[in-house]
Every structure is written in C-alpha cells, then in structure tokens.
Amino acid sequence: MTAKQAAGWTNPLRDPRDKRLPRIAGPCGLVIFGVTGDLSRKKLMPAIYDLANRGLLPPGFALTGFARRDWATQDFGNVVYEAVKAHARTPFRQAVWDRLAEGFRFVQGSFDDDDAFDRLEATVRELDRERGTGGNHAFYLSIPPDAFPVVCKQLARSGLARQEGLEQWRRVVIEKPFGHDLASARELNEIVNDVFPEDSVFRIDHYLGKETVQNILALRFANQLFEPIWNSHYVDHVQITMAEDIGLGGRAGYYDGIGAARDVIQNHLLQLLAFIAMEEPTSFSSDELRAEKTKVLKATRLVGPLDETTARGQYSGGWQGGEKVPGLTEEEGFDPESGTETYAAITVEVDTRRWAGVPFYLRTGKRLGRRVTEIAVIFKRAPHLPFDATMTEELGQNAFVVRVQPDEGVTMRFGSKVPGSTMEVRDVTMDFGYGTAFTEASPEAYERLILDVLLGEPSLFPVNEEVERSWEILDPVIEHWHAAGTRPDPYPAGSWGPESADLMLARTGRTWRRP
Structure with a gap:
C-alpha cells in the first residue's frame, strides 16, 4: 500500500480532482486518552460513530480507550454505546454498530505506568494484525495540559510514536488550551515536537x-x-x-x-x-x-x-x-x-x-x-x-x-x-x-x-x-x-x-x- 492509499481510500473510477465525493479514511486506529471525560462521551465517541454511519471509516477501524478505570473491553464498549445512543447525530443502525464495536479495545492504567503503555503498544500491534490497521494510529490527548509531557514521553519510550517506514503514520491530537501564555505555549510545543514532527501534530480548535x-x-x-x-x-x-x-x-x-x-x-x-x-x-x-x-x-x-x-x-x-x-x-x-x-x-x-x-x-x-x-x-x-x-x-x-x-x-x-x-x-x-x-x-x-x-x-x-x-x-x-x-x-x-x-x-x- 502506498502512502497516498494509506492516507485515504479513493474510488479508482472517479477523477481525483472531483471534490464532490468524500474521501474515506484508509486503514487506521484511534487511541483516546481521557476516554472517561465529558468531551469523549459527548463529542468524540458520537462523532466516531457518525463517521462510521456515513461510510467514512474503513471496515477495520479500531478505537482504543486508555484510562484508570478497571474496565474490560466489553465495559468500554457499553460506555461508547451509551454515549452514541445519547449524543450521536445520525440514526442508530445495529449493523454499523456491530462492525464498529469489533474494533474496540481498552487498556487500563495511569499516565506514569510504564507497564500500561507497554500493554497499549502490544494492543496496537495486535490491531495491526487482526484489524489490518497497517501501523497507522492517532493518539487523541483529551486530557489536562499538565499531563501532556508525561504522556508524550510515554508514547516515545514505548515506541508508540515511532512509525516504521514511509507507508505508516503516527499522529497526535491535542485539545486546547495550548498553554496559558507565550512561554508555556513554547514549552508545550517543544515537548510535543520532541516526540512528533510538526506535520504529525493536530491541535484541535473545534470552531474551525x-x-x-x-x-x-x-x-x-x-x-x-x-x-x-x-x-x-x-x-x-x-x-x-x-x-x-x-x-x-x-x-x-x-x-x-x-x-x-x-x-x-x-x-x-x-x-x-x-x-x-x-x-x-x-x-x-x-x-x-x-x-x-x-x-x-x-x-x-x-x-x-x-x-x-x-x-x-x-x-x-x-x-x-x-x-x-x-x-x-x-x-x-x-x-x-x-x-x-x-x-x-x-x-x-x-x-x-x-x-x-x-x-x-x-x-x-x-x-x-x-x-x-x-x-x-x-x-x-x-x-x-x-x-x-x-x-x-x-x-x-x-x-x-x-x-x-x-x-x-x-x-x-x-x-x-x-x-x-x-x-x-x-x-x-x-x-x-x-x-x-x-x-x-x-x-x-x-x-x-x-x-x-x-x-x-x-x-x-x-x-x-x-x-x-x-x-x-x-x-x-x-x-x-x-x-x-x-x-x-x-x-x-x-x-x-x-x-x-x-x-x-x-x-x-x-x-x-x-x-
């Protein structure tokens, strides 16, 4: 698979310049830190379901939650289900849900827990084998800014931030605030860019x-x-x-x-x-x-x-x-x-x-x-x-x-x-x-x-x-x-x-x- 194919599936019969048809994400997975928070339940999980419902996610898409809760993957699935039923924009369809839920995983641990991040790295590799995610994973930091440094360091230490070859990608998503002044923003940027290159950093401003x-x-x-x-x-x-x-x-x-x-x-x-x-x-x-x-x-x-x-x-x-x-x-x-x-x-x-x-x-x-x-x-x-x-x-x-x-x-x-x-x-x-x-x-x-x-x-x-x-x-x-x-x-x-x-x-x- 080429890098362009990994970035987004395309219909071989359509003109690539035709913007009227939506692009569909290629093989990939998303890991959410802070998965128990309001943002995750009210916005992120419903949005993922809505994307799947609109046919914009690949069949093998994987969603992994990371939190301290003593949950099994089934417990995590129940949380996502309740969030989707309460907040999804599009109608609930059982067939879409069943296919999406096959890609759910949950890893229990704290941000300073080396073993937990090692388990997360093993889970990601397992998803590559079982779901065909192709080594392409995004890490969504829906967490307080003061936790960014430790999570970024853990992603680097465990190898989760490392992409193996030009045909794979690893990306990080950061929620605002991006610091509390110029000095802290620069410090935060340096911490993140030590682990991820700037073109792999996505700072979410939902208004945009x-x-x-x-x-x-x-x-x-x-x-x-x-x-x-x-x-x-x-x-x-x-x-x-x-x-x-x-x-x-x-x-x-x-x-x-x-x-x-x-x-x-x-x-x-x-x-x-x-x-x-x-x-x-x-x-x-x-x-x-x-x-x-x-x-x-x-x-x-x-x-x-x-x-x-x-x-x-x-x-x-x-x-x-x-x-x-x-x-x-x-x-x-x-x-x-x-x-x-x-x-x-x-x-x-x-x-x-x-x-x-x-x-x-x-x-x-x-x-x-x-x-x-x-x-x-x-x-x-x-x-x-x-x-x-x-x-x-x-x-x-x-x-x-x-x-x-x-x-x-x-x-x-x-x-x-x-x-x-x-x-x-x-x-x-x-x-x-x-x-x-x-x-x-x-x-x-x-x-x-x-x-x-x-x-x-x-x-x-x-x-x-x-x-x-x-x-x-x-x-x-x-x-x-x-x-x-x-x-x-x-x-x-x-x-x-x-x-x-x-x-x-x-x-x-x-x-x-x-x-």
Missing part, C-alpha cells in the same frame, strides 16, 4: 470544524459580490462575538484562574479574525491557507491605551430565562474572592493595506443574554443621503453577519423603503440559513476534524507559529489587567456584559450589536 466558519472562505473567494467592498474603504469595523448563556458551576477546576480571554479569545476568536481578514490564498492547500492566516496574525496588533480599549467583567447573580442564577463567586468550587473574568473584550487592528484603520472588536462572556457566536462586518454609512433626516432616522449601518452558532447562516442588513405613500427608509434583513437551504444536516465539527486527522489533512489545525503569535497578541492584555490589581467589573446574569465594555465602543461613537 464548523461549516459556517469554512463557509467564510466560500463566501469571500467564490463570489465576486463581496471582494470589492471587503476593505477599509467601505468597512467601518468588525465585531466578533462568542456569547454563552450558561454559568460555570462545576467547572472551577479548569476555569478559575484561566478566565474568558485565555479560554476563548486566544484561540477561537483570533482564528475567526484570521479567516475574515486573510488574503486570497493561491490554492486551498493546507500550506497556503496556514500561510495566509499566519500573515494576518503577524499583522495584528493591540489598540491602546488598554484601559480604554479592553474590558473585563465577572457575572453576578441575576435572572436568566425566568430562573434565578448565582454569581460566579457563589458557584460551587469558586473562591468567594475570585478575580477570574467571565467576560473579556479587546480591540485590535490588522496593519495591512486592506484593513488599515479598521478596528476589530473581539468579545466573549458567560451568562450573557443568549448563546450566540457571530462575526459582524459593519459597513460605513453612505457618504451622501439625498433624503430628509426624518426619512432615514431609523436607518442603521449596513452589516454582513456570519452566524456560526446556533441557527447557522448569513444575514445581510440594508435599508429599504417602507411601503406607503411617504418616503421612509428602514433596516431590513436578507437571511440565508443552512437548515433551510440544504437538505443534508451539517456534520458536527468533531466529525470533520477527526476525519481530517485520519486523512492527514491539516488545513483546519493551527500550527506552532499561529499559536505562539496569538499569545503574543493577548499576553500584554493579561499582564495589564494583572498589573492594575483591580477586580473585573460586575455585570448581572442575563445582560450583555459590564458597562465598561459599552464605554469601550462608545468612546469611538460605536455600539455593540445585540444579537
């Missing part, structure tokens, strides 16, 4: 697997409509928002001391900015896409002074959805004096000819008005309106809004005459929704990303340089907030953030969108 994020590229570069106005001559500013209406009860162990800026802005929002602001790549190869994103991040700089161009907040108790909810410091596990921010907003600019002078406002928060992720490109007002002021008093600025979640789609806002005998112009919207435009439901982000890992398709995975540059952008904000020695500004649950965030835009005569 969403259809609407990828559709940004299609909207921009497959249509002539938008390109002429996608620049500072016409764009007033850009708002990128990730809002959640849930609190942080039960997540103190991960979130306290991390905060909203590190959790979301450093990865998700800066990656979305890169997609919106990047130049057209010469092709859609992974190298070209990554190169253009990296150029944008290198050109991105903070706008100061940071006292006025950033904001942070922490939700207090209030009413949300008709229910009284506690503030962060009243949530289980959080220090009553916690200074962790649950809301963060920053202002950046992209120093390129296309975007010079256009502010990009990035914000994220918990316990906000509703759950929504969107990118809003707000256009400048027309330089001349041949109407009386009363005719256009309800007219806002044109906007192009990409809805990443929920209700995935695109909205355009523009002015139109109100029916009647008088000339009155008011905002209207033109809406495209994935749910109504296409008969096929969008796959979950993890389906696309896991399949890309098995195919060796790295386009949607940030590389070292992107991760480190993102920390270079954010670190001065974190350091500034820490040096100020003040607590985050309070905001009531169910609102859209602290007053300081509204003031941040009001200083330039702008306002936040209320999605």
Whole structure:
C-alpha cells in the first residue's frame, strides 16, 4: 500500500480532482486518552460513530480507550454505546454498530505506568494484525495540559510514536488550551515536537470544524459580490462575538484562574479574525491557507491605551430565562474572592493595506443574554443621503453577519423603503440559513476534524507559529489587567456584559450589536 492509499481510500473510477465525493479514511486506529471525560462521551465517541454511519471509516477501524478505570473491553464498549445512543447525530443502525464495536479495545492504567503503555503498544500491534490497521494510529490527548509531557514521553519510550517506514503514520491530537501564555505555549510545543514532527501534530480548535466558519472562505473567494467592498474603504469595523448563556458551576477546576480571554479569545476568536481578514490564498492547500492566516496574525496588533480599549467583567447573580442564577463567586468550587473574568473584550487592528484603520472588536462572556457566536462586518454609512433626516432616522449601518452558532447562516442588513405613500427608509434583513437551504444536516465539527486527522489533512489545525503569535497578541492584555490589581467589573446574569465594555465602543461613537 502506498502512502497516498494509506492516507485515504479513493474510488479508482472517479477523477481525483472531483471534490464532490468524500474521501474515506484508509486503514487506521484511534487511541483516546481521557476516554472517561465529558468531551469523549459527548463529542468524540458520537462523532466516531457518525463517521462510521456515513461510510467514512474503513471496515477495520479500531478505537482504543486508555484510562484508570478497571474496565474490560466489553465495559468500554457499553460506555461508547451509551454515549452514541445519547449524543450521536445520525440514526442508530445495529449493523454499523456491530462492525464498529469489533474494533474496540481498552487498556487500563495511569499516565506514569510504564507497564500500561507497554500493554497499549502490544494492543496496537495486535490491531495491526487482526484489524489490518497497517501501523497507522492517532493518539487523541483529551486530557489536562499538565499531563501532556508525561504522556508524550510515554508514547516515545514505548515506541508508540515511532512509525516504521514511509507507508505508516503516527499522529497526535491535542485539545486546547495550548498553554496559558507565550512561554508555556513554547514549552508545550517543544515537548510535543520532541516526540512528533510538526506535520504529525493536530491541535484541535473545534470552531474551525464548523461549516459556517469554512463557509467564510466560500463566501469571500467564490463570489465576486463581496471582494470589492471587503476593505477599509467601505468597512467601518468588525465585531466578533462568542456569547454563552450558561454559568460555570462545576467547572472551577479548569476555569478559575484561566478566565474568558485565555479560554476563548486566544484561540477561537483570533482564528475567526484570521479567516475574515486573510488574503486570497493561491490554492486551498493546507500550506497556503496556514500561510495566509499566519500573515494576518503577524499583522495584528493591540489598540491602546488598554484601559480604554479592553474590558473585563465577572457575572453576578441575576435572572436568566425566568430562573434565578448565582454569581460566579457563589458557584460551587469558586473562591468567594475570585478575580477570574467571565467576560473579556479587546480591540485590535490588522496593519495591512486592506484593513488599515479598521478596528476589530473581539468579545466573549458567560451568562450573557443568549448563546450566540457571530462575526459582524459593519459597513460605513453612505457618504451622501439625498433624503430628509426624518426619512432615514431609523436607518442603521449596513452589516454582513456570519452566524456560526446556533441557527447557522448569513444575514445581510440594508435599508429599504417602507411601503406607503411617504418616503421612509428602514433596516431590513436578507437571511440565508443552512437548515433551510440544504437538505443534508451539517456534520458536527468533531466529525470533520477527526476525519481530517485520519486523512492527514491539516488545513483546519493551527500550527506552532499561529499559536505562539496569538499569545503574543493577548499576553500584554493579561499582564495589564494583572498589573492594575483591580477586580473585573460586575455585570448581572442575563445582560450583555459590564458597562465598561459599552464605554469601550462608545468612546469611538460605536455600539455593540445585540444579537
């Protein structure tokens, strides 16, 4: 079998340039560390079943779980079954399940247990013989970042990270966070790259697997409509928002001391900015896409002074959805004096000819008005309106809004005459929704990303340089907030953030969108 065949099975009768038919993963297996966690049960296991159900995994695919639990393989299979029944996107089919379950294995042990990793290595070799996985295995580290070093060293020591010959591959998948600042990100990259070459490292940012994020590229570069106005001559500013209406009860162990800026802005929002602001790549190869994103991040700089161009907040108790909810410091596990921010907003600019002078406002928060992720490109007002002021008093600025979640789609806002005998112009919207435009439901982000890992398709995975540059952008904000020695500004649950965030835009005569 050639390396290309191992990367993905192809139909010999189809034109390899025809992208309409999906690529199917070649012989391979996936090992999940942290298989007992929420991410594994709610996202990874269901995504693997959905891929199998769609015919995108090879018949001999193998799934191995690694955890401390004293389970037999049958116990592990029961856990996967319950996860699939509860969270799979596609209908349950017994025949698909039976074939998939034949490839399940479970290895019990801790991360510092040499014998356990030796058993895992023997299990992988057994799968190569019995399931025909061909020596091709990906290792999914769904574990806390502080466990990465020991697991990577164990993968190296046991020989699991070693590929034997050019026709085999070994890959590692890493969940965010990729460090907590620039120094820790560099240290983590060095640890991982000591064991796996960079082209075998896949850093998961699940937002990049969403259809609407990828559709940004299609909207921009497959249509002539938008390109002429996608620049500072016409764009007033850009708002990128990730809002959640849930609190942080039960997540103190991960979130306290991390905060909203590190959790979301450093990865998700800066990656979305890169997609919106990047130049057209010469092709859609992974190298070209990554190169253009990296150029944008290198050109991105903070706008100061940071006292006025950033904001942070922490939700207090209030009413949300008709229910009284506690503030962060009243949530289980959080220090009553916690200074962790649950809301963060920053202002950046992209120093390129296309975007010079256009502010990009990035914000994220918990316990906000509703759950929504969107990118809003707000256009400048027309330089001349041949109407009386009363005719256009309800007219806002044109906007192009990409809805990443929920209700995935695109909205355009523009002015139109109100029916009647008088000339009155008011905002209207033109809406495209994935749910109504296409008969096929969008796959979950993890389906696309896991399949890309098995195919060796790295386009949607940030590389070292992107991760480190993102920390270079954010670190001065974190350091500034820490040096100020003040607590985050309070905001009531169910609102859209602290007053300081509204003031941040009001200083330039702008306002936040209320999605």
